[in-house]
Structures are given as C-alpha cells and as structure tokens.
Amino acid sequence: MSARRTLLLGLGGLILAIGLTFLLDPYRNYQLALVAAYLCATAGLTVLVGLSGQLSLGHAALMAAGGYGFALTSQALTSAGVGGLPRFLAATVAAAVVAGVLGLLLGLAGARLHGPYLAGLTLTLVVAVPAVAASVGALQGDRGVQMQFEGVPGPLRALIALEQWQAWVALAVAAVAVTGLALVRDGRTGLRMRAVRDDEVAAALAGIAPARVKVLAFVVSSVTAGLGGAVLTFVTQSVSPGAYTVSLSLLLLVAVVVGGLGSLLGAALGAVLLVLLPWLVGTVTDMLPLPSQVTQRIDGTLPLLVFGLLLIVLVACAPGGLAGALTAARARRRARRRLTAPAPTTAPPSPTAPAPRESARTPTEG
Amino acid sequence: MSLLRTPPTRRHARRTAGTFVALATIVALTACSTPAASPGVDEDTVTIGTHTPLTGPAAAGYSSISAAASAYFDYLNDNGGIHGRSIEYVVKDDAYNPATTQTVVRELVQEHQVLAVVNGLGTPTHSAVLDYLNENGVPDLFVASGSPSWDQPETYPWTFAFNADYITEGKVLAHHAQQTHGDDAVYCVLGQDDDFGIDFAAGLTTVLDELASTQTYAVSNQDVTAQIGAMQAAGCTVNFLATVNGFTALALGTAAKMGYRAQWLTSSSGGDYPTLLGYLGEENGPALLEGLVSTNYLPFSDDDPWVELFRRVNDEYNGGAPFTGNTIFGMSVAYTFAEALARAGEDPTRESLVEALKSGDVVGNGILPLGFGADSHRAFGGVGITTVTGGVQDYVGEVWTTDNGDGEVVPYDGEAVALENEGIPQS
Structure with a gap:
C-alpha cells in the first residue's frame, strides 16, 4: 500500500468512525472511546510481537507512563494558564515522549535478550511501574492524579454530548497512531523488522543492524502505547496505578493474540473484545435468572474466564486469530468462486489471491 | 510491496466501508433504549x-x-x-x-x-x-x-x-484520648497516604496541636514494620489509626510481634470488631483487640x-x-x-x-x-466512642458532635433515632 493510500484510508476511516458516533448513545460512545484508547496499545503491541518478534508483557506500564505524562503535563500547563487545544497537544506529545523514552530504555536492554528473558524483563517493568507510582508523593500514591473536569468545547456544546466529544478525540489519536503503525509496517522499517524476526543472521548479512531495528520497534510500539494511556487518561480524567496492573498487560496480549498476531485489523478486533466482553457477559448474566448472590460473585471474574476460554479455543482452532480466520475464509470463498465461475467478467483475475503481505505476517511465534 | 498496488486497495476500502456500516447498524439496533420521563422509575x-x-x-x-x-x-x-x-x-x-x-x-x-x-x-x-x-x-x-x-x-x-467525615472522627477521638490519657501521653498516627490519612490527621491536630510521629502507608504494600518500628522508636504510647480494616489488623499484629504495647484508637472505617477478628484469627484476635477504641454513628x-x-x-x-x-x-x-x-x-x-x-x-x-x-x-455531625471489653465492642459514654473546622467538641444531648413500623418507612 502506498503511503498516500494509507493516509487516505486512515483519514477516511476516521471520518467514518466520527460519523458512526452520531448513531450511538452516550454509553456506546464512551465504550468506543475506550476501544480507541486500547487500540493504540494493542496496535503497537501487535506490530512489536508480530513484526519484530519481541514479546512484551509490559505494555500496561508503558500506557501508565503515557497516562502520567499526559496528566502531569496537563496539570502544569493548566496552572501556567494554557488551555484548550495547545494544552491537549502538548500533553499528548509529552505522553508519547515519556512512554517512548521508557520504551527506548526497555528496548536497549531487550535487544540483547530473547524469548522468556525478554518477557521476564518487561514483566518486571509492569510490576515496578505501579509500585513506584504508588510510593512517589508527586504522583499522589494509590489515589493517582485527578484531572480538572473538562466539558465539550464551547461551540460544540449544544450539538454533542460529552461522551461523543471524548470519542472524537480518542478516535483522532487512535487514527494517528494506527496510520503511523501502518506506514511503518508497509515501509522499509517494516520489511527490516520482518527480516530480523525471521532470521537475524541473514538480516545482518543483508546489511541490516538487528539490534537497531529491534530497539526502534520497541520505541514505536511504546509511543503508541503511551498515546493509548494519554487517551485513557483524557477520557477518565484520572490516572492511577491500579488501572495499569499486570492483568491489563496480559489482557492486551491476549487481545492481540485473539485478534490475530501482526494484524492491525486483529488489534482493532482485540480492543473491541477487551471493552465489550465484560459488558456482554454482564448483560447475559443479568438476563439469566440467577440469585443475586451468585451474580455478585461472578460479576467481574466471569469475563476473564470467557476471555481465557476464547483464547484457548482460538489458538487451537484458528492460530491466526480472528483476523487470520477472516482472511482464510475470504481466501476460501475466492477459491470457490473461481471454481464455480472460472471467467469473471467484471473484475480482472486477482494477481494477488492470498496476498503475500498476509502470508508474511502469519505468526510463527508467540 | 509493489505486489499490493491498485485493485485490492479500492475493494479493500469498499469492504471496510461496508463493515463499518454493518457494524453501525448492529450497534444502533442494540443501543435503542428510550429514556423514560423520570429515569429509573416505572409503574412498579x-x-x-x-x-x-x-x-x-x-x-x-x-x-x-x-x-x-x-x-x-x-x-x-x-x-x-x-x-x-x-x-x-x-x-x-x-x-x-x-x-x-x-x-x-x-x-x-x-x-x-x-x-x-x-x-x-x-x-x-x-x-x-x-x-x-x-x-x-x-x-x-x-x-x-x-x-x-x-x-x-x-x-x-x-x-x-x-x-x-474523617475530620470529625479525628477530632472526637483526639478529644476522647486527651480526656482519658492527659497531656503526658505521646500521641502518634499511622494513616493511609491519601485523603483518608490527611483529613483524619488534620482532625487530630486541631485538638492535640502536635503529634510526636506521623506515619503513612500505601495500600499496595502489605508491610508496615518500618512504620510501627518508627512509632515504637518515637516512644508513642497512644496511637491513632486512619487505616482500613485490613491495615488495622496488620498494624496491631505487627506491633504485637515486635513486643510493642500501646493504646490504639482507630477510625470507624477500620475498627469493626468482627471483621478485624476475621483477619487476626479466633486464637490471637481477642487478646490483640482488647481495649481497642473506635467510633461509630450507627445502631x-x-x-x-x-x-x-x-x-x-x-x-x-x-x-x-x-x-x-x-x-x-x-x-x-x-x-x-x-x-x-x-x-x-x-x-x-x-x-x-x-x-x-x-x-x-x-x-x-x-x-x-x-x-x-x-x-x-x-x-x-458527630460520633460515639466504642471500646472492646471482654470480646464485646460497644458504645461507652456520650455521643460527641463537632464541625469539620476548628470548632469545639461538645456532647450531644438529643436521642438516637427510634425504630418505627419494623423499618418500613411511611411517607
């Protein structure tokens, strides 16, 4: 895909998604904003794991870094008298920078490690960051940093609800993050990442510096995770250590695997599942005639169970995840169509039947 | 990359658009929930x-x-x-x-x-x-x-x-401690590192002016040895606790392990006898909790x-x-x-x-x-004092009222609210 096409597709997707918000009620818009926030993180993670072959269990910590960066910058600017769009942009950039620097450090160490050792290193980070945040006075301990309430900006106030506005902002940031990742994936850097993932020695012989590529992958992935944390902080007006625990890290990874490793569409599906599954399970259990004590007990734990089962079933039946299953189904359909109607008159025979891009992204690890 | 040019992209975009529309329709259909005239209230x-x-x-x-x-x-x-x-x-x-x-x-x-x-x-x-x-x-x-x-x-x-509120609780507990232990006691506090601990300590210092030692803990760290040790080292004899139940138990247990004896007074948020007993166990709990002072405002x-x-x-x-x-x-x-x-x-x-x-x-x-x-x-606007005596937690003395500023702590002279009609409110 040429860079211009990717940009146009990103812009078109954003406009469509913003149009979509008019069809949704406020709660749905709030969920959409959360999906957009998690999408930033899952998209970054899927590029890191699927393309560069490095496993990270630390993405919740990188989101937290972005969230704190956003909240503290935003607060500092508020007390300096800066408001509105400049404050939001500066705070978002700060979030990306904080997460990016943390990711750079992590990547520098991670480029020397493989497999379980890298996973262990990133796990340390996700355990350490909330603990440090909880004990540093400037970060307000367990309570976290609360942000000033900010409504819909003036002229739009009569038109849209707060949740819709938050969804717009979240979608815009997510569109930037995902488009950026798509550009990286389709460009030279993406090719290098795949080369390093598949065979480091061969890549080095071809003139690629594997360590540099791996560190770059970590930085890119961290920046988008930081953007996700910034969006989450913007939407919930607070950032606290309790929101970015190991379990969120694991859920992000599960979402990426369930969605389909290495695929941005899969990352989006994973983010949707991450937000909708607890709500769906809650709605279903509400409809079942269960005694209130049972529902109280399973509320909160059942979604995790369903998520786990989904992971096992998908890995067993469709290792490519949801996105992989979609691609496979599409390829099957196309093959069947070719068998039944050997000479289609409208479309020229597709030269790229199962696109090589897809096969290059089929997960071999993770 | 060159393999991916032209035809698939346009189709791809169309398909993406199709997916979006389908998604929008599904969500819009499921999202229909007409708001009632007054939310949450219907016929029955x-x-x-x-x-x-x-x-x-x-x-x-x-x-x-x-x-x-x-x-x-x-x-x-x-x-x-x-x-x-x-x-x-x-x-x-x-x-x-x-x-x-x-x-x-x-x-x-x-x-x-x-x-x-x-x-x-x-x-x-x-x-x-x-x-x-x-x-x-x-x-x-x-x-x-x-x-x-x-x-x-x-x-x-x-x-x-x-x-x-925690300020009121702090003031009444401090007033009670001052009346009971006088000015010779060494007063200290262990508080949660958030508004709970800060507000409670503010209430204490309104009455007691100064505390010999102020310690804090974070809920995410299940170890208060350092804090209790610092209180012991400061020679604290009367310790206030702005702690949730789990940490009240932890503080009392840690002090007992260190052989440190003091009078403990806790906020109602962390002073519930049956809950504390659950944490400390039937065997050692009663001995550790004997004499614990707390507040309450409910029957x-x-x-x-x-x-x-x-x-x-x-x-x-x-x-x-x-x-x-x-x-x-x-x-x-x-x-x-x-x-x-x-x-x-x-x-x-x-x-x-x-x-x-x-x-x-x-x-x-x-x-x-x-x-x-x-x-x-x-x-x-006020709270009563409870103590644990012989394994039973109950009110002692008067109910005290005060404001959450620097007003006096005064006894309340009214009655508790009586039970009527088996607890089914009538309009």
Whole structure:
C-alpha cells in the first residue's frame, strides 16, 4: 500500500468512525472511546510481537507512563494558564515522549535478550511501574492524579454530548497512531523488522543492524502505547496505578493474540473484545435468572474466564486469530468462486489471491 | 510491496466501508433504549445502582456491604416497597479501580437508567465520577467514604455524604484520648497516604496541636514494620489509626510481634470488631483487640431494636451471612434511601429525591439524626466512642458532635433515632 493510500484510508476511516458516533448513545460512545484508547496499545503491541518478534508483557506500564505524562503535563500547563487545544497537544506529545523514552530504555536492554528473558524483563517493568507510582508523593500514591473536569468545547456544546466529544478525540489519536503503525509496517522499517524476526543472521548479512531495528520497534510500539494511556487518561480524567496492573498487560496480549498476531485489523478486533466482553457477559448474566448472590460473585471474574476460554479455543482452532480466520475464509470463498465461475467478467483475475503481505505476517511465534 | 498496488486497495476500502456500516447498524439496533420521563422509575419498580469492590484486594473488607443493602431492599420489597414500587438495586463491581468505576457508573446511568447512584464506595473511586454525576444531574447519595469532599452543596449539589467525615472522627477521638490519657501521653498516627490519612490527621491536630510521629502507608504494600518500628522508636504510647480494616489488623499484629504495647484508637472505617477478628484469627484476635477504641454513628449494641431487626433480615434475606459492622452499614444505607424515597412523593423524580433530603425531613437510623439540609450535605455531625471489653465492642459514654473546622467538641444531648413500623418507612 502506498503511503498516500494509507493516509487516505486512515483519514477516511476516521471520518467514518466520527460519523458512526452520531448513531450511538452516550454509553456506546464512551465504550468506543475506550476501544480507541486500547487500540493504540494493542496496535503497537501487535506490530512489536508480530513484526519484530519481541514479546512484551509490559505494555500496561508503558500506557501508565503515557497516562502520567499526559496528566502531569496537563496539570502544569493548566496552572501556567494554557488551555484548550495547545494544552491537549502538548500533553499528548509529552505522553508519547515519556512512554517512548521508557520504551527506548526497555528496548536497549531487550535487544540483547530473547524469548522468556525478554518477557521476564518487561514483566518486571509492569510490576515496578505501579509500585513506584504508588510510593512517589508527586504522583499522589494509590489515589493517582485527578484531572480538572473538562466539558465539550464551547461551540460544540449544544450539538454533542460529552461522551461523543471524548470519542472524537480518542478516535483522532487512535487514527494517528494506527496510520503511523501502518506506514511503518508497509515501509522499509517494516520489511527490516520482518527480516530480523525471521532470521537475524541473514538480516545482518543483508546489511541490516538487528539490534537497531529491534530497539526502534520497541520505541514505536511504546509511543503508541503511551498515546493509548494519554487517551485513557483524557477520557477518565484520572490516572492511577491500579488501572495499569499486570492483568491489563496480559489482557492486551491476549487481545492481540485473539485478534490475530501482526494484524492491525486483529488489534482493532482485540480492543473491541477487551471493552465489550465484560459488558456482554454482564448483560447475559443479568438476563439469566440467577440469585443475586451468585451474580455478585461472578460479576467481574466471569469475563476473564470467557476471555481465557476464547483464547484457548482460538489458538487451537484458528492460530491466526480472528483476523487470520477472516482472511482464510475470504481466501476460501475466492477459491470457490473461481471454481464455480472460472471467467469473471467484471473484475480482472486477482494477481494477488492470498496476498503475500498476509502470508508474511502469519505468526510463527508467540 | 509493489505486489499490493491498485485493485485490492479500492475493494479493500469498499469492504471496510461496508463493515463499518454493518457494524453501525448492529450497534444502533442494540443501543435503542428510550429514556423514560423520570429515569429509573416505572409503574412498579425504582432502579438504583452502586459501584463497589466485589473482586480485587479491597473486596474482602467491603463486598458484604452491598449484599446487606440488597437483602434489606428484598425485605422492603416483600413488605410492599415504597409507594407500591419495589426497589431494584444494581450492584456493579469496580474492583476499587477508579478507571473501572468510570465505566460502571456510566453503565448504571446510561444503560440501566438509574434514578440515583446510592452508596458508591471509596474515596479514590468515587472522586473519579463526582463530576460526571453532578454534570448529568444524577443524585449521588450516601457515598461510602468519610472524605469531606461530599459535603460541598455549592459545587456538587447532587452529592450527599453518609459516613461521619474523617475530620470529625479525628477530632472526637483526639478529644476522647486527651480526656482519658492527659497531656503526658505521646500521641502518634499511622494513616493511609491519601485523603483518608490527611483529613483524619488534620482532625487530630486541631485538638492535640502536635503529634510526636506521623506515619503513612500505601495500600499496595502489605508491610508496615518500618512504620510501627518508627512509632515504637518515637516512644508513642497512644496511637491513632486512619487505616482500613485490613491495615488495622496488620498494624496491631505487627506491633504485637515486635513486643510493642500501646493504646490504639482507630477510625470507624477500620475498627469493626468482627471483621478485624476475621483477619487476626479466633486464637490471637481477642487478646490483640482488647481495649481497642473506635467510633461509630450507627445502631450497634446487641440489644438495640435496629440491630435486632437487621439480624432478622440478615438471617432471612442474606442467607445468614456473618453479621458485622458492614451488615449494619449496608442495611442502614438501604433504610435511609427508602426513607428518602418515601419522602420524595408518590412519583419520585431525581429532583424531588434531592429536595426531600434538602428539606431535612430524612433522619436516617443513626445514634444522632442526619444533618442534611439546604446548605449541608454532611450526614453525621458527630460520633460515639466504642471500646472492646471482654470480646464485646460497644458504645461507652456520650455521643460527641463537632464541625469539620476548628470548632469545639461538645456532647450531644438529643436521642438516637427510634425504630418505627419494623423499618418500613411511611411517607
């Protein structure tokens, strides 16, 4: 895909998604904003794991870094008298920078490690960051940093609800993050990442510096995770250590695997599942005639169970995840169509039947 | 890359657009929920909701509160409800995580269309939705936290407190300690590193001027050896605790292990005898807890008619769950909401519910009547002192009232609110 096409597709997707918000009620818009926030993180993670072959269990910590960066910058600017769009942009950039620097450090160490050792290193980070945040006075301990309430900006106030506005902002940031990742994936850097993932020695012989590529992958992935944390902080007006625990890290990874490793569409599906599954399970259990004590007990734990089962079933039946299953189904359909109607008159025979891009992204690890 | 040019892209874009439209249609179809004239109220039910930790580390100490409240609403519904409507109490788990609170409270307001959010639990969690609820004009009643933030009628007209605030508790406990131990004692405090600890310590210093040692802990760190050690080293003889139940137990246990003896006085949030006994165990618990001083503002003594009623409801509607301070708390909140609803008129609205509270007619069931009024959203203006004697926790002495500024601590000369009509409020 040429860079211009990717940009146009990103812009078109954003406009469509913003149009979509008019069809949704406020709660749905709030969920959409959360999906957009998690999408930033899952998209970054899927590029890191699927393309560069490095496993990270630390993405919740990188989101937290972005969230704190956003909240503290935003607060500092508020007390300096800066408001509105400049404050939001500066705070978002700060979030990306904080997460990016943390990711750079992590990547520098991670480029020397493989497999379980890298996973262990990133796990340390996700355990350490909330603990440090909880004990540093400037970060307000367990309570976290609360942000000033900010409504819909003036002229739009009569038109849209707060949740819709938050969804717009979240979608815009997510569109930037995902488009950026798509550009990286389709460009030279993406090719290098795949080369390093598949065979480091061969890549080095071809003139690629594997360590540099791996560190770059970590930085890119961290920046988008930081953007996700910034969006989450913007939407919930607070950032606290309790929101970015190991379990969120694991859920992000599960979402990426369930969605389909290495695929941005899969990352989006994973983010949707991450937000909708607890709500769906809650709605279903509400409809079942269960005694209130049972529902109280399973509320909160059942979604995790369903998520786990989904992971096992998908890995067993469709290792490519949801996105992989979609691609496979599409390829099957196309093959069947070719068998039944050997000479289609409208479309020229597709030269790229199962696109090589897809096969290059089929997960071999993770 | 060159293989990917032209034809697939346009088709791809079209397909993406198709997917978006399909997705939009599905979501729009499922999202249809027509808002009622008055949210949460229909022919025969009133729907309200709460956020509370049912999972995660805080669940152990608090999950029994919402269960007790649900049991009381079941009892009320079996006895005709309020104005012929039964009350449906939607309990949402937030795992004591402010980010989750944001989500579940929006779900309550926008999906379940609740009339009010009742007894949302926790300072950090509830702070995260305070603006949202007030911005949307949703009654935010009886917050289960002693932060003074809930009593700001000017800024947050829809929010009403329930717990006696931490400043009041701190002042009364400090006053009691001063009367009992005099000026020679060395006073110290161990507090949670958030508003709970800060406000409580502010209350203490209003009365005691100075504390010999001020220690703090973070909930995420299950070790207070350093803090207790510092208090021992400072020679503290009378120690105040702004701790949740788990950390009260931890502090007492740690001190005992270090062979450090002192008088302990704890906030009502961390001074519930049955709960503490659960943490410390039947074997050592009674000895460790003997003499523990705490505060309370709800009916508490075993022979109190309210407590007898609550015990009955607990056996019948709560499956005979362990009867603790949390049970009384949950049922008291439920009763107080029922009373407010009864005073809000035949067809209650969000506005009439808040008006009923502002009229000052809702008195609750405490050892002193609720202090709600046109310019006060403070629930309890005072607290009583409890001690543990021979394994029984009960009130001693008078009920004390004070403000949450630097006013005097004075004895309350009124009566506790009496039980009427088997705890079924009449309009």
